[in-house]
Amino acid sequence: MDRALILRAVDLSKTYSVGKIHVPVLNKINLELERGDLAAIQGPSGSGKTTLLNMLGGLDTPTSGEVWIERLNIALMKERELSRIRCRKIGFVFQFYNLIPNMSALYNVELPMIFAGTSKHKRRQKALSLLKTVGLADKLSNCPHELSAGEQQRIAVARALANDPALVLMDEPTGNLDKENTTNIISLIRELNNARAQTFVLTTHDPMITECAQKKLTLHHGKITQGFKDA
């Protein structure tokens, strides 16, 4: 497998300021991930996992430092460029799925491809294929409220893969699921990671997920207390 560098954070720091009060949330984070890595970021609540994932995904801008996605430093980018990166290079899976309620499963998966300008025929084929991959080929026309929590999260995973992103960021993907669905999602993530040359980064409290990750990182008070190391 080509082990090209997909994600690199250099001295990544984030401080939230309210008036004269400055709250450092991330402190000089350095990390590197290669194509095909499956990495888990763990740590207690308030340790900065969310903020780190936001920075890595271009949803927030760092106070200082760099975030490189392949060969692009997204820390310096403006919102319009970030939109393009989020659309083409990054897929997101959220803890609470965040599907669009009035759209069918199929349309939810098509949505990132609409923003990418993919033709209707091509995106329909791709969405069907992805829903088949996540085992929901029979739920195409169901809206989110007609699906179980596990099914919704599977759709969210399919949606994250729609534009074949180099990097898939998952925020506590099993945080809202029961044990059976957690096992199913973990299996799905492992299958996808094996089958597709994509880099997966997950934040989690779940030891099951941490166990399946090739690389692990522990955050505490915005600092890496245990760095990436091979599983």
Next chain:
Amino acid sequence: MLDVLSIAIRNLSRRALRNALTVSGLAIFVLIFILVSSLTTTMQRSLEESVSDLGGEIMVWDESAFVPFLSTIPEDYTRTMQNISNVRNVVPQITGVSRIDSEDLRLTIGINPAYIHRLYTYTMIEGVMINNNDSSAAVGVLFADFLGKHVDQNITINDWELTVSGIYRTDTWIDNAVIVPFLIAQEIFSLEERTSVIILTVSDPVEIDMVISAIKKELPNVGVYKSQEAADRLAPLIDSITWISLALFAIAGIACFFGITNVVMTSVFERTREIGIMKALGAKGTDIVKIITYESAALGLFGGVLGCSISILLLGSGLLIPITSTTSIRIPVHPDIFLYGLGFSMAISILASLYPVWKAVRVRPNEVLRFG
């Protein structure tokens, strides 16, 4: 574009009741615009034509009356005017509002048959123009079509039964009226020895101002106008009507603007999370602008079409609008006003969405999404 449009339509269908109410509000705005604009346009044209098409070169009527329909002056003024030098014809004419057959508030013109061809240019579609003082009437082509009247049929004006002698066309407002002999009109309108206006022609157009001065000197309590001046005299009235209609339209438009802003703003607030999701999935600011603008434009389009449809139904059903205590007019359908109505509806909707769009574009996905 079609993809983003389909997202916008999906969003609209989610809040069907609220959007239906918004569309209804817009439809009412368009309805007000079309009715008021059609009414003022029709009133302006009717008033101007009713004065300028009366024929002749000089018109005399009661100075206190805005329009000839409201004027009555003594018929014997004609004798005074005939004695003024350079006056060629002096023709009293009654212009009155009456009930014709089952139709209320219809215009009847009473004129001496001998002078009709000197004052009006007309062609006969059927039969002949009235030519004596018998109980006969000539019907304007538009009104005849409306009533389904033909020659030799009877027509009733304020309970007076007359026979239709012919149907004429002038291509003016008079095509919606009925012409009867002056003496008959005096009886119909109970104007014994009185008339509405007196129309004069002069033997030498150069002398027209002198003739007017002479009339004013002899009859100081009447208004004397050249035909064009008579039309100009209506300008303040027409201006007032225009301003009132503009004010009405502006008030309705402002109310609609804020109403739609409120609806779109509420919709944007409710969907802040969705907007955040879309941005996280790669939607650009322009995608968000398009989605919300298309939603608003669709509301404007639906409201406009509904308003135009109701207006067509109302105007098509022959809505009569009284313009004075005794006169009413039927508002014709003006296609250009419908297009303006539709355009205004969409423009107001799109303008009203500008602030909500600005707020939506500024949504930061990391602030609205739970991310760990």
